[in-house]
Amino acid sequence: MSEKRLGILGGMGPQATNDFYQFILDRTDAHKDQEHLSAVIFSDADMPDRTAAILSGETQPVYDRMLAGAKLLEDCGCHAIAVPCNTAHFFLDRVQEEIRVPIIHMIRETALELERQGRKKACILGTDGTIQSGLYQAELEQRGVGSAVPDPETQRLVMSLIYDEIKAGHPGDMDKFSAIHRGVRALDCDCVVIACTEMSVFAGHHKLPSYYVDAMSVLARRCLEVCEVPVRPMF
Secondary structure (H helix, E strand, O other): OOOOEEEEEEOOOHHHHHHHHHHHHHHEOOOOHHHOOEEEEEEOOOOOOHHHHHHHOOOHHHHHHHHHHHHHHHHOOOOEEEOOOOHHHHOHHHHHOOOOOOEEOHHHHHHHHHHHHOOOEEEEEOOHHHHHHOHHHHHHHHOOOEEEOOOHHHHHHHHHHHHHHHOOOOOOOHHHHHHHHHHHHOOOOOEEEEOOHHHHHHHHHOOOOOOEEEHHHHHHHHHHHHOOOOEOOOO
């Protein structure tokens, strides 16, 4: 039984936060309630859209709200914080400077996982904000992994799947994803990073092959490791 408490700064979006906590539960090697990880979940659904903030340059309101949420979790006695939103990581290094609790960085952990797997080149499947911020490209480069991004038409379909489908409460259009899949396969990559937690929700509805590496799954497993909770040997 771990003495540690995980803080989850979510609401970006709410369904992704729900799925992330389910990821935590599914990956915990527990046989009774007391063997699960204690967690404080703050699902801040009023958080401004991260992609819009990055693309417009109006980033201060998102940063201020994210810092307030992180401090709330710190005040709740959390030993580590996870943020199940890839685009939000644009703000997290700055947030980390203002709090003592370590933030488990999903993008860095995913880049490290791809290095461990021996991947050579990854396509990044995320929001326009994540793509244009260069967050994944920089972290992958540091790990010796090349990167590619979808062509404009494929990226338009990715954004539609995220915003018009998953954030709207739908399971996601498989025909639309099939077109996305064809677009990313043309990029000569040996894997695709599911770099948006709404896409992780989609992957939960439609089982995807191991060619797709889910950053949210990597984050969930790493949270358990950091909090010293046994991980179920199923992945």
